[in-house]
Amino acid sequence: MDLxxxxxxxxxxxxxxxxxIAFWARAGSTKDFYxxxxxxxxxxxxxxxxxxxxxxxxxxxxxxxxxxxxxxxxGSVFLMGWTGxxxxxxxxxxxxxxxxxxxxxxxxxxxxxxxxxxxxxxVACLIICSVTxxxxxxxxxxxxxxxxxxxxxxxxxxxxxxxxFFYAVLGGMKGITYTQIAQYCVLILAYTIPAIFISFQxxxxxxxxxxxxxxxxxSDVYLLDKLDMVVTDLGFAEYTTNVRLxxxxxxxxxxxLMIGTAGLPHVIIRFFTVPTVxxxxxxxxxxxxxxxxxYTTAPAVAGMARLNLIDTLSGDDGQGLVIEERPxxxxxxxxxxxxxxxxxxxxxxxxxxxxxxxxxxxxxDNDILVLANPEIAxxxxxxxxxxAAGGLAAALxxxxxxxxxxxxxxxxxxMKGIFTPNITEKTELMSSRIAxxxxxxxxxxxxxxxxxxxxxTVALAFGLAASSIFPALMMGIFSxxxxxxxxxxxxxxxxxVTLFYVFQHKGIMFIPGTAFLGDTPANWFMGIExxxxxxxxxxxxxxxxxxxxxxxxxxxxxxxDLVEHIRIPAGATTAxxx
Amino acid sequence: xxxMTEEQAKEYWRRNVSLMVRCLVVWFVVSYxxxxxxxxxxxxxxxxxxxxxxxxxxxGSIYVFVVLIFYYARKMGQLDRExxxxxx
Numbered sequence: 333m334d335l336x337x338x339x340x341x342x343x344x345x346x347x348x349x350x351x352x353i354a355f356w357a358r359a360g361s362t363k364d365f366y367x368x369x370x371x372x373x374x375x376x377x378x379x380x381x382x383x384x385x386x387x388x389x390x391x392x393x394x395x396x397x398x399x400x401x402x403x404x405x406x407g408s409v410f411l412m413g414w415t416g417x418x419x420x421x422x423x424x425x426x427x428x429x430x431x432x433x434x435x436x437x438x439x440x441x442x443x444x445x446x447x448x449x450x451x452x453x454x455v456a457c458l459i460i461c462s463v464t465x466x467x468x469x470x471x472x473x474x475x476x477x478x479x480x481x482x483x484x485x486x487x488x489x490x491x492x493x494x495x496x497f498f499y500a501v502l503g504g505m506k507g508i509t510y511t512q513i514a515q516y517c518v519l520i521l522a523y524t525i526p527a528i529f530i531s532f533q534x535x536x537x538x539x540x541x542x543x544x545x546x547x548x549x550x551s552d553v554y555l556l557d558k559l560d561m562v563v564t565d566l567g568f569a570e571y572t573t574n575v576r577l578x579x580x581x582x583x584x585x586x587x588x589l590m591i592g593t594a595g596l597p598h599v600i601i602r603f604f605t606v607p608t609v610x611x612x613x614x615x616x617x618x619x620x621x622x623x624x625x626x627y628t629t630a631p632a633v634a635g636m637a638r639l640n641l642i643d644t645l646s647g648d649d650g651q652g653l654v655i656e657e658r659p660x661x662x663x664x665x666x667x668x669x670x671x672x673x674x675x676x677x678x679x680x681x682x683x684x685x686x687x688x689x690x691x692x693x694x695x696x697d698n699d700i701l702v703l704a705n706p707e708i709a710x711x712x713x714x715x716x717x718x719x720a721a722g723g724l725a726a727a728l729x730x731x732x733x734x735x736x737x738x739x740x741x742x743x744x745x746x747m748k749g750i751f752t753p754n755i756t757e758k759t760e761l762m763s764s765r766i767a768x769x770x771x772x773x774x775x776x777x778x779x780x781x782x783x784x785x786x787x788x789t790v791a792l793a794f795g796l797a798a799s800s801i802f803p804a805l806m807m808g809i810f811s812x813x814x815x816x817x818x819x820x821x822x823x824x825x826x827x828x829v830t831l832f833y834v835f836q837h838k839g840i841m842f843i844p845g846t847a848f849l850g851d852t853p854a855n856w857f858m859g860i861e862x863x864x865x866x867x868x869x870x871x872x873x874x875x876x877x878x879x880x881x882x883x884x885x886x887x888x889x890x891x892x893d894l895v896e897h898i899r900i901p902a903g904a905t906t907a908x909x910x
Numbered sequence: 911x912x913x914m915t916e917e918q919a920k921e922y923w924r925r926n927v928s929l930m931v932r933c934l935v936v937w938f939v940v941s942y943x944x945x946x947x948x949x950x951x952x953x954x955x956x957x958x959x960x961x962x963x964x965x966x967x968x969x970g971s972i973y974v975f976v977v978l979i980f981y982y983a984r985k986m987g988q989l990d991r992e993x994x995x996x997x998x
Contacts (some may be wrong), residue, residue, distance in 0.1 A: 405949075408967035412941045415972045421936045422979045423930045427986075541969060545958040555960030572964045582946050608997040613986060617979035624972050631968040749995060899923055900914065902995035 335713045342717040346518050350511045350728070354499035356509045362761050365504030366435040366740050372509055378618025379488035381602045383725070385515035385593075386626060387465075389790050390470025391726035392412070395705075395734045396698030399634035403569055404559075405512035406576030407634065409585040411641075413702060415620060415627050416586070417593025422616030425594055425604040428809045428898045435598040435604065437737075437801065438745040444808035444892050447816035448750050453823050457743045457800040458597045460827070463778070463794040465596075467736040470779025472727035478774035479668055479703065480720035486780060488730060500732045500739075501768050505605060508732045517724035519696040520625055522722020526715055527629045528708045530636050533709060536823050540632035559635055562642050567686030571635070578859045584680050585745075590763040592794030598730075598737040609901035612716070635804035637701040645684040645693060652692075661707035670704075684704035703773045716720030735775065739768035791832060792853055799826035799869025807877055809899070812892045818881030826873025833869075834862045858891060873905040914995065922993045941971040951983065956993050 359365040372380070414811040428662075438458060442451025470489060499507040511866020522687025524540075531543030535555055547554050560570045561825060567572075576582050593599065602619075603612045644662075647653040655675060665671045672695030673682045685691040703723075706715045743764035755763070800823045807814040807822070814822075849855045851862070859860055860868065914922070944952055949963035959966065990996040 367917035405964055406965060408945060408964075412945055412971050415975055416937065417940050419933070419975050419978055423933060423982055447934050544969075545960040545965070547959065556959045556961075556964075572961050573950075579946060581943060586941065586946065610983070610987060610990070610997060614980070617976065618984055620976050620979055624976055627971055628969055896919065898927075900919060901990055901997055902914075902997050 333713070334388060335716060335779055336482070337428070338713050339720050340414075341723045342457055342714070344480065346514075346721045346725065349514055350495060351498055351511045353514060354502050354507050356512045357499075359502070359506045359761070362435075362744075362757050364506045365398065365587075365761055365764050366602070366736075366744060368504075368506040368509045370605060371607055372605040374426060374606050374615035374619050376509070376513055377455070377602060377606050377611075377615045378620075379516045380512035380605075381599065381615070381619035381727035382622035383512040383519065384602055385414075385599055386519065386726055387730035387790070388414050388469055388476070388723065388727035390447055390626065390630075391523065392472065392476070392699050392702050392723050394702075395630045395633040395637065395792045398702035400698050400902055402576055403574040404563075404571035404635070405574050406629075408580070409576060409589065411580055411631060413589025414593060415584040415623060417590040418616055418620040418623070420450040420590060420594040420774075421599070421603075421618075422613055423806055425600065425809070426612045426616050427609045429600060429805070429899070430603050430606065431609050431898045431901060432894075435601075436740050436744050437600055437805070438741055439749065440810065441474055441804055441819070442745070442749065444834070444894060445804075445814075445816040446888060446893060447820070447821040449655040450597060450804075450823075451745055451749060451839045452564040453820050455745045455825055456802065457718030457796065457823060458741050459738060460799070461793045461796045461888075462598060462734045462738050463597065463775070464796070465598075465790060466731055466738070466775045468776045468790045469727045469731035469734065470775050471782060473724065473731070474779060475699075476720060476727060480717075481722075487579060489776060489779050491732075492724070493772055495534045495770050496728055496732050497769065498736065499766050500735055500772070503599075504764065504768070505736055506730075508736055509605060511732070512729045515729040516622060518718075518725040518762045519722040519729075520622070522718045522725070523626050523633075523702075524629055525718065526709065526711055527633050527636075529715070530640070530709045531632060534636055534639070535660045538682060540629045541635075544632040555634065555639065555678050559639050562639065566642070566684060571638075572881050577853060577861060580808050581732075581859050581861055581864055584858075584860045584867050585864035588864050588870075589794055591802045591870055592796075592798035592866050593807065595797035595800070596793070597741075597797075597801065598733040601737060601740070601806075602733070614775050633702065633705065635703050637708065641696070641701070642684065644708065647681065652679075652683040654681050655880060656680070658682070661704055664707075665704050669695070670700045672696060679782060704770065716894055731775065735768060735771045737763055742767040751800045756879045793835065795863065795866030795868055795869065796827055796831045799830040803870050803873040803877065807834065809895070815887055817829040817883045817884040818877040822873040822877030825876045826869045830869035837862045914993065918993060922989065922995065925989055929982065929985055929989070933978050936974065937978060942967060945971050948972040 372385055394410055414741040429440060438451045438454035441454040442448060473492035474485040474489040475681045476484055499511050527540040528538050531540040532538040535543040535546040537543040537546045548558060555571055560572055563571050606615050615667050643860050651707050673692050674694045676692050682692045684693045706719055743760060747763055748760050803826060804823050836849050837847055837848040853859055921995040952963035953961040964979035
């Protein structure tokens with residue numbers, strides 16, 4: 333069977349599965365819609381959280397980011413940053429928010445800071461973070477369709493939106509949870525199977541995590557030593573020690589990603605779906621187990637695919653790849669614009685080098701490492717079809733989780749909580765479905781017409797969550813003294829400082845030419861790049877909130893009782909209606 | 911489930927925070943310590959093909975994170991039973 337047919341079959345089968353689940357897991361109440369009835373098993377929730385969390389960026393882009401853009405060791409910021417956040421979530425946030433036992437993140441902020449304004453500010457922060465994040469997922473869906481199924485980007489996006497529409501609008505959190513479990517299975521198989529093949533081919537060890545530390549098959553040279561050698565020969569920095577800009581920048585980058593992870597509302601609300609506080613703690617552990625399977629495989633894919641790529645490019649005699657003899661996958665990916673060469677010295681060969689003057693591989697997109705990996709390693713067609721289904725599963729599962737966070741903030745926090753508190757549950761359920769449909773429409777529109785800032789969106793979402801939502805939640809749980817004025821001022825100043833710093837270097841709303849300071853290390857505060865700035869915004873948030881709280885009237889007794897209440901597990905029942 | 915006195919509630923919270931701080935120290939040491947600040951020193955040691963600092967940054971810290979969460983969850987389960995505040 334040819335690759336095209338096989339890909340249609342595999343992707344079609346996974347989509348049929350998601351739709352089947354959508355009909356089976358329809359939501360009957362607002363509780364079903366917002367928190368899947370509150371009865372999800374912690375291991376199931378862990379799996380759903382892993383799919384929710386691992387986006388198109390984790391699946392398609394991360395290995396390439398580590399191996400190419402961040403040159404090896406520097407890419408560790410993603411590996412540690414996007415996993416270490418779960419430790420913070422498990423210890424500092426999830427159990428207490430579960431005990432509080434309601435439906436949304438802004439709802440907690442509104443109650444703890446006894447203010448509808450605080451709730452509205454939290455809704456605004458949530459929508460800014462989640463919308464910037466969802467644009468990236470929509471692009472991922474369109475790109476995966478266009479590359480693997482050879483339909484155009486727009487058609488791919490419409491198909492993806494229709495699928496999400498069915499299970500998210502019908503099933504809410506309940507439908508999303510069960511589809512995410514299925515999507516996790518698809519994406520993890522699609523990621524690990526090619527990695528196992530490649531690790532076995534290169535080192536004889538089928539476990540990629542061990543293969544990366546092994547010797548190359550048939551020699552006593554370690555894979556990583558060989559990799560260090562070939563990249564330095566080409567003029568790049570040594571793979572295993574190449575620091576991303578500076579130690580302090582790596583520190584800040586990792587910290588921003590960690591606290592951003594802990595502060596992302598679509599991840600936090602997943603912990604509202606388990607029955608008890610105890611389950612919330614262990615569920616975070618299970619989530620990280622399922623995430624770690626991919627995240628410890630990714631560095632192996634990064635190193636091995638980089639080595640394979642360099643090997644192909646150096647040609648049979650090490651003098652460069654003869655253009656006429658380049659492999660079929662090379663030509664295929666050239667068509668998509670992800671690979672590109674230019675024979676500058678006219679010798680009919682491609683020379684790859686770190687030196688921009690002589691380098692003839694003018695384009696190697698980060699995404700190529702995962703997408704073309706099975707072809708580079710000459711794996712069977714069904715593996716390639718599986719990678720297509722995996723990329724789509726990663727993008728769809730994250731998009732659905734984000735859309736739910738947005739829809740529940742609109743119907744539960746803005747409508748039921750602030751503007752029209754008297755609506756019945758039935759009306760609220762209907763409005764949450766309409767909000768969901770609306771959110772899908774907006775996300776689809778932004779996917780079709782990506783705004784100028786789309787490129788930097790995922791990194792920006794982390795910075796914003798780190799500087800606005802995370803500090804507010806932490807202070808809400810760990811301090812009884814932070815006042816509503818403090819929290820509101822803190823959130824607004826944290827998110828403003830982060831946005832200001834990003835816009836200062838990247839342009840206002842990322843519009844080219846509007847940056848008033850060049851985006852170079854010399855202009856950066858302590859050498860911290862804009863993507864790593866969320867943690868500084870968080871420090872500002874904490875400082876402002878504590879300072880303002882000192883000079884404003886202490887929170888009422890009822891709020892202090894609420895804080896006491898969430899700190900102790902006993903009496904946590906399933907989330908209740910109001 | 912019995913009602914906690916105010917002292918008991920304070921003691922429960924103090925022990926929770928102290929457990930949490932100990933876990934977060936480990937969390938900090940394996941990632942920011944071994945993976946970033948001390949990476950050059952640890953890279954002097956090699957285990958198999960892995961330089962140790964590089965291994966912590968790309969593998970080891972993640973494994974420790976997983977263990978830490980389950981350790982915290984188990985210890986908190988014990989604390990809940992001791993103070994009789996566990997659910998169901």
